[in-house]
Amino acid sequence: xxxxxxxxxxxxxxxxxxxxxxxxxxxxxxxxxxxxxxxxxxxxxxxxxxxxxxxxxxxxxxxxxxxxxxxxxxxxxxxxxxxxxxxxxxxxxxxxxxxxxxxxxxxxxxxxxxxxxxxxxxxxxxxxxxxxxxxxxxxxxxxxxxxxxxxxxxxxxxxxxxxxxxxxxxxxxxxxxxxxxxxxxxxxxxxxxxxxxxxxxxxxxxxxxxxxxxxxxxxxxxxxxxxxxxxxxxxxxxxxxxxxxxxxxxxxxxxxxxxxxxxxxxxxxxxxxxxxxxxxxxxxxxxxxxxxxxxxxxxxxxxxxxxxxxxxxxxxxxxxxxxxxxxxxxxxxxxxxxxxxxxxxxxxxxxxxxxxxxxxxxxxxxxxxxxxxxxxxxxxxxxxxxxxxxxxxxxxxxxxxxxxxxxxxxxxxxxxxxxxxxxxxxxxxxxxxxxxxxxxxxxxxxxxxxxxxxxxxxxxxxxxxxxxxxxxxxxxxxxxxxxxxxxxxxxxxxxx
Numbered sequence: 001x002x003x004x005x006x007x008x009x010x011x012x013x014x015x016x017x018x019x020x021x022x023x024x025x026x027x028x029x030x031x032x033x034x035x036x037x038x039x040x041x042x043x044x045x046x047x048x049x050x051x052x053x054x055x056x057x058x059x060x061x062x063x064x065x066x067x068x069x070x071x072x073x074x075x076x077x078x079x080x081x082x083x084x085x086x087x088x089x090x091x092x093x094x095x096x097x098x099x100x101x102x103x104x105x106x107x108x109x110x111x112x113x114x115x116x117x118x119x120x121x122x123x124x125x126x127x128x129x130x131x132x133x134x135x136x137x138x139x140x141x142x143x144x145x146x147x148x149x150x151x152x153x154x155x156x157x158x159x160x161x162x163x164x165x166x167x168x169x170x171x172x173x174x175x176x177x178x179x180x181x182x183x184x185x186x187x188x189x190x191x192x193x194x195x196x197x198x199x200x201x202x203x204x205x206x207x208x209x210x211x212x213x214x215x216x217x218x219x220x221x222x223x224x225x226x227x228x229x230x231x232x233x234x235x236x237x238x239x240x241x242x243x244x245x246x247x248x249x250x251x252x253x254x255x256x257x258x259x260x261x262x263x264x265x266x267x268x269x270x271x272x273x274x275x276x277x278x279x280x281x282x283x284x285x286x287x288x289x290x291x292x293x294x295x296x297x298x299x300x301x302x303x304x305x306x307x308x309x310x311x312x313x314x315x316x317x318x319x320x321x322x323x324x325x326x327x328x329x330x331x332x333x334x335x336x337x338x339x340x341x342x343x344x345x346x347x348x349x350x351x352x353x354x355x356x357x358x359x360x361x362x363x364x365x366x367x368x369x370x371x372x373x374x375x376x377x378x379x380x381x382x383x384x385x386x387x388x389x390x391x392x393x394x395x396x397x398x399x400x401x402x403x404x405x406x407x408x409x410x411x412x413x414x415x416x417x418x419x420x421x422x423x424x425x426x427x428x429x430x431x432x433x434x435x436x437x438x439x440x441x442x443x444x445x446x447x448x449x450x451x452x453x454x455x456x457x458x459x460x461x462x463x464x465x466x467x468x469x470x471x472x473x474x475x476x477x478x479x480x481x482x483x484x485x486x487x488x489x490x491x492x493x494x495x496x
Contacts, residue, residue: 001164003036008160009094009122010204011085013101013109014045015432017053017074019209021223023280024128024152025100026200031153034198037160040092041204046074047081049108050432055213057435062457062488063402065216065496072211072218082115089120096160097122103130103409104432106138113143125159125175127152129238132245133411135176139183147176150188150245153197190249194228194256199264202272210272214307214330216496219276222268226261226281226295229253232311233413235348236336236375239282241411255287262298269302276329277306285314292319296326305329312351315359320366330369332402333359337378338392339385346378348413353392360396371400376456377437377449378406379418386444386452393460399495403456405437405449451475458487461495 012025029039058064069075077084089097097116101109113124126138127148135147148155155174162169170177173189202210202222212221229252230239239252246252268274285292285308299306307330308323315333323331335356337343344350363370372393376386393401407430408415408423418424423439431438440446451474458470466487473484 003161003164004038006160006164007038007040007092007094007096008032008156009089009092009097010039010041011097011099011109011112012041012043012045013099013105013112014043015054015102015105016048016050017045017055017069019045019074019212020221020278021200021202021205021209022100023200023223023225025204026202026223027153027197027225028098028156029204030198030201031157032160033201035157035161037157039201039204040088040094042085042088043205043209044081044105044108044112045209046077046206048076049081049105052435054432054434057432058402061403061454062491062496063400064213065492067213067216067218069211069213069218073208074211074218082112085112085115086119089116089122094122095163097124098156099124099126100128101126101130102128103134103430104407106130106134106429110138110141110143113141117143123163125156127156130410133238133241135185139176139178145178148174149176150174150242151192153192154189188245188249191228191246191252191254194225194254195260199267202268210274212276212278214276214278219305220272220274221276221278222265222272222274223278223280224261224265224268225256226279226284227253227255227287230282231286232283233348234336235346235413235417236378236406236409238409238411240348240413255291258291258294258298261295262301265302269304275304277302277304279306279308282309283311283314284308285310285319292322296322299326303327307331309334312356312359315362317362320362320368323368324366328368330371331363332371332373332400333363334373335389335392336373336375337381337385338389339381342378342381342385346380346414346417356392357395360398364397369400370398371402372396372398374401374403374456375406375433376403376452377439377441377444379408379414379421379423379439379441380443381406382443383448383452387459390456390459401457401460403453404433405431405435405453406439407431407433407437408439447476448474454484457495458491461491462487 032039059066099109123145125146131147132149138147159172170184173186177184210220231253233240233243242252309332408418409430455473
């Protein structure tokens with residue numbers, strides 16, 4: 001068999017209607033095609049696999065404006081996911097099937113692999129951030145033959161090459177492989193060079209995957225990897241685990257050269273008529289000043305609005321002026337918690353309230369669309385501490401008040417803490433941070449947290465004289481719903 005005859009089916013087990021293009025799968029497909037392998041994608045994005053989308057959850061909790069998805073063809077498929085998957089497998093006849101999933105979609109992904117195993121016998125491999133930190137649980141599944149731990153681009157290319165050449169596959173680095181009643185647990189290869197990777201392959205996705213709601217608008221959006229990983233190791237973030245995993249291999253964090261980034265953006269903008277760019281850099285401004293200036297200068301060749309994430313410590317007037325001059329439209333900053341001790345000791349976010357307030361004060365004077373990211377429901381967190389977060393948000397004038405629910409994701413230090421404290425069971429799968437939490441703590445129940453999440457923006461924006469009324473909205477029942485609907489209409493008109 002030649003490479004061009006070898007077929008890989010990738011399954012993107014995605015959260016429903018989350019259309020932002022995944023860099024990981026795009027690069028894996030590009031690497032495989034570079035070696036002339038065939039690649040096809042089965043994508044769950046447009047199947048109704050949940051009760052509501054993440055964007056719908058954020059609309060309901062007053063974090064974003066409602067957008068008209070249907071106008072851009074972002075509608076559900078009216079066919080059965082499992083029947084469509086079976087049809088694709090039987091028609092395409094893949095040699096290997098690769099499942100990419102995150103923790104909150106893992107159960108659906110495994111259900112898909114189990115369904116395939118009933119009628120088709122190709123080898124299966126599971127990858128993604130959850131697989132990296134839960135290989136033992138995943139390899140134990142009868143429908144899984146291999147698990148990718150860490151980066152998958154070159155591991156998958158090597159695996160497919162060895163299968164074709166009928167070589168031993170049990171030594172492929174980054175892979176756990178089940179063979180002859182044994183599990184071969186291979187070590188981690190050195191991190192890939194972002195310079196050596198090909199440009200992403202977006203041809204595997206439906207055209208409507210490019211229509212991304214951002215800031216109340218829907219635009220043709222491309223996702224671009226500027227950095228990989230994060231130099232920080234916040235205890236609630238999976239970068240903690242990745243930095244730990246790659247510690248003996250030179251670390252996980254890398255930066256792509258600005259020239260390479262701009263070349264890809266220019267190519268993709270022209271090919272796909274992009275109108276917006278989403279830059280994957282978990283702390284965009286945490287880098288050398290020369291690199292930021294180089295990006296700003298060269299970005300004139302791309303010249304479409306873009307969105308970034310940053311940390312409060314990296315905000316200064318000079319950086320913001322540079323961003324404004326470049327076409328940056330939006331920026332998100334993480335507050336996470338308004339309680340200093342919790343932020344420093346539990347979350348590993350060593351920043352003062354003063355630094356946070358100073359950053360938002362600078363941004364208030366800019367023309368950027370600014371949002372503040374908050375998380376509630378951390379282990380040990382109390383209602384009073386959540387109100388400290390609310391109070392800190394009240395001191396900043398920011399259009400976007402975002403509030404997520406803490407979930408103990410595998411690979412994070414806080415998941416280890418939750419396991420040790422008995423807050424999670426071994427078989428607990430963390431949920432979607434936009435709409436659910438798996439923790440039900442003695443000091444704060446799940447229902448209380450859901451009530452606080454939906455009223456959080458109201459507490460931040462409305463005068464304190466309205467707080468007794470807002471508190472009633474945290475409850476369940478017809479009166480609470482009527483009152484919440486009334487206050488939501490006022491909030492939406494005035495602040496969204």
